[in-house]
Amino acid sequence: MIVPLRSQADESANVQDLEGDMAVTEKTIRIGVDVGGTNTDAVAIDVALASQGDPDRGILGLKKTPTTPDATSGITAAVQAVIESASISPSRIASVTVGTTHFINAVVERDARRLQQVAVVRLSKSFLKEVPPFSEFPADLAGIINGYTCIIDGGLHIDGSEEAPIVESQVVEQCSQIKQRGITAVVIAGVFSPIDETHHQESRVRDIMLRELPGVDIVCSHEVANIGFLERENAAILNAAILAYARKTIRRFKKAMRSLDLTCPLFITQNDGTILDSASAARIPIRTFSSGATNSMRGAAYLARLDGGGKSAIVVDIGGTTSDVGVILPSGLPRQASAYVTVAGVRVNYSMPQLHSIGLGGGSLVRKGDDGVVKVGPESVGHFLPEQALVFGGPTCTATDIAVASDRASIGDVSKAEALDPGFVDAATKRMKIMLERAIEVVKTSPDPVPVLLVGGGAVLAPDALDGASELIRPPFHDVANAVGAAICKVCGSVDIVQGTTHQTETQAIEHAKKIAEERAIAAGAIPESVAIAEVESMPLQYVANQLRTIVKAIGEIDFQASLRDDTEVVGEHEDKDDEEETTEAAKDFAVKFTETERANPLTYRPHIRPSKSGQYDEWVVSETDLAWIADGCYVLGCAGGGTPQPSFIQLRDMLRAGHEIRIIDQSALKESDVIYWGGHMGSPAVSVERLQSIETVEAFRTLMEYLGHTSFDAVMGLEIGGANGMEPFLVGSNRFFDAPVIDADWMGRAYPTYWQTTLAVHKPGELVPCAIDSGDGKSILMVKTSNDEIVDRALRASCSEMGSRVGMAAKPTKTEYVRKYGVLNTVSLAWRIGRAIARCEATNSLSLVAEAIIDEAGGPDAAKVLFRGKIVAVERRLFKGHSYGAVHIAACEDDEEAVAGRAAPLISGGKLKIPFKNENIFAEHTADDGTVSVVAAVPDLIAILDNGSGRALGVPEFKYGYHVTVVGITCSPRWTDTEFGIEVGGPKAFGYDVAYKPLGKYVEPRSVIEEFRLPN
DSSP states (O other): OEEEOSOHHHHHHHHHHHHSSOOTTSOOEEEEEEEOSSEEEEEEEEHHHHHTTOTTTTEEEEEEEEOOSSHHHHHHHHHHHHHHHTTOOGGGEEEEEEEOOHHHHHHHTTOTTTOOOEEEEEEOSSSSSSSOTTTTSOHHHHHHHEEEEEEESOOBOTTSOBSSOOOHHHHHHHHHHHHHTTOOEEEEEETTGGGOSSSOHHHHHHHHHHHHSTTOEEEEGGGTOOSOHHHHHHHHHHHHHTHHHHHHHHHHHHHHHHHTTOOSOEEEEOTTSBEEEHHHHHHOGGGGTTHHHHHHHHHHHHHTTOTTOSSOEEEEEEOSSOEEEEEEOTTSSBOBOOSOEEETTEEEOSOOBOOEEESOSTTEEEEEOTTSOEEEEEEEOGGGHHHHBGGGTOSBOBHHHHHHHTTSOOOSOHHHHHTSOHHHHHHHHHHHHHHHHHHHHHHOSSSSOEEEEEESTTGGGSOSOOTTEEEEEOOTTGGGHHHHHHHHOBEEEEEEEEEEOSSSOHHHHHHHHHHHHHHHHHHTTBOGGGOEEEEEEEEEOTTOTTEEEEEEEEEEOBOTTSOOOOOHHHHOSSOOTTOOOOOSSOGGGGSOOOOOOOOOOTTTOOOEEEEOTTSSSEEEEOOHHHHHHHHHHHHHHTTTOSOOSHHHHHHHHHHHHTTOOOEEEOGGGOOTTOOEEEEEEEEOHHHHHHHOSOSHHHHHHHHHHHHHTOSOOSEEEESOSSGGGGTHHHHHHSTTTTOOOEEEEESSSSOOSOGGGSHHHHHSTTOSOSEEEEOSSSOEEEEOOOSSHHHHHHHHHHHHHHTTSEEEEEEEEEOHHHHHHHSEETHHHHHHHHHHHHHHHHHTTOGGGHHHHHHHHTTOTTTEEEEEEEEEEEEEEEEETTEEEEEEEEEEOOOOSSOOTTOOOOSSOSSEEEEEEESEEOEEEEEOTTSOEEEEEETTSEEEEEETTTSOBOOGGGOOTTOEEEEEEEOOOHHHHSSHHHHHHHSGGGGTOOOOOOOOSOOOOOOOHHHHHOOOO
């Protein structure tokens, strides 16, 4: 389809009328191209006409054509058709911008022709050894890409100081190893490299390697993604793997432009709704992975004249199979997803649009179920619509046929649709309306109606009005909104930085970050006067005094008058002999084949329980499946605190694969004379996301054992079951280190902020010292005396801050008597059962019932409850004495398309729920629609927030607006409630709040996995 809107002569006359003496050769026309899986769309836009209020927003012509196997020829044909249809002179074209799926397809399809082996060089003297590169990669993808890995001295602390300086001889030695293996792509990843404004460690290593390995592709992780080491490294690895293919693809695009006599710059759209010049795209192709959705959203806002900013709008892009629903922010950019997203099975942390997809498209099947109810989707005929739909003579009733039958579209043979039963058509129309309304409700963060923009080829499916929409706008040219979005994209500069606030205010720190973002936007090609701040997010770091993380994005218009970067060296203008386009051969034929390890069936799996060596008790031998379930359960029990257990899980999983063993025992197996060590991590989770998991807790145990003259101990117990600390005793007790069984218990029953708030400290003061902490890089401290337990935590935390804000801790060895009297028993078992409940819901496609499954494992409805269901609409954060204080606000809503059998009614509904936190969730305060305020749960009861999408817990670092969540309350351990000290020490008053504590229900002690699954006598 070619649509010429006006000739160049008409357009030139209009420009002269509007601008008077404007030269007709001025470059004001932008070409936008979006290469999709089905169609390639192209448009030509005259931005000068658009700026003068042109009713067509400056669109001169458009072309929609099927995507060809060799996508470049399809792009050439589409652009040529647009140019010819509107009689556009190539000299008038300012830019060509392409949105493409080329690069992500290479990864998703595991295409060894387009992926190259990568060497990974990590920078850290003491850390990163326990969680190796490629730990989270699917085996088949890692088999193609993983070429070589190593660690050399380097790395930073969270305050920006050096962990260790770069040693040039180490870099040279690794270059020799890489050269011997013939690897031509290298990733350099250093701890806290995104905040390295002084030492520039990754850049220094790159300079040395370029000298030693000329011609090799080198990717510095800080140039690809932000804080979060493993996810940033993953992104850098994927980026490096497709660099050669990216250069080749960009060369083909530029060759296509030359064939059309176009000398303008080439841009590629990226994931956040902005663009990269072709040289940058060839260096960081990963930023283009999911740009199609952002192109549609940006194009929708432009066509609806909402691109000037000032208010939000919802965009519904209806395609052939699905409808993608997202939000355009007042900045004009799409709302971004949470910090971590998954691409081809790999977690990464770069910008991606936040989308909600439903199974409604032009090809969606429409039929009447056995129950007589008319259903629409999610099954679809997809790209076979022209053969299958009724209006095209096919046998299948689709959503397109319903749109024709209800007079919302005139497509194909209308009589075929008119023959449908009116009642059937009406029911299907109502069903589609409900589906769209619920999808809109999912992405809204306010109950107020907002504008809804309908784009995509299936936009005709939508009715004339939708609940929740202040107005429905189906803009002109809506079916090519993706190409329009590509054409009008702006350039971006962003920064993600951790700054100290000791010598500057928080406001000054934010202003500094804004300045850096603006400078980066200008350096990327923005007109300085046009640059504006689009997004600012600032958050204090947990447990770290005077450290603020700030994320800023600045955008601006492209400066076409500036001399653009010469990308000949980066992209290459020469044509390699292997530069021919792939055509019809299946990529999978070139992929490395792997057999994935079969996952355990959570419905039938049984843990391995065996007699101990002495034969006096049974012990639980931990498997990878057990570890995964315990990790998920620990994060739920962390009540949003404690840090993610994921790095610990990877460390322990790899230990099991290496042949090491981890054992768990019941407290009944302990002898009265046993020496029991306990401990865990102290410090900020913000450090562990960069330094990953290490063995500082093991070193702390060794320090304390040396002081006490111990060479071994009989058992180990966790400080807290919540978060990453719940996994730490498994490391210490493994036969890799002390070969001691882990007791199925802990001292908190959840995660808590301070050492002196353990149940042992509540019931038996004075049992915290002597104790030891270790930083993992050669620094240890012993504390041997104290006047009270509270000062122990304060002293250790101050030392922790000076030692890198993350240490391992070993506490005074305890007795069997104290474990049984004061410990919270069977909490490892409870974590396992909670994780198993999540796995079972996944396996049976019943994640909508995961809260109910967790409640069953926690003692049933009398002991645990669904408190609230809703959507996060705001998050407050502030820093005080090293702790992250704040609150998460959740508005009531239901995001289910249909009622779910077995789903529990929440304790409260409607209104909003506010959950203040001090690293962990403290209490839940409900404000009803009539303004009535009540506290529905409070510590020491557990308050967990579950992500409805995954069924897993959200921690404070993951709190972000837009998440749909279920809030679950679990009654506290009796260790907190059977003493007069329990409420004052462990309750809200100890956290700076004065909230009356009302138990949620009756406490039910968790069942022991060992007791349930032990072998028969």
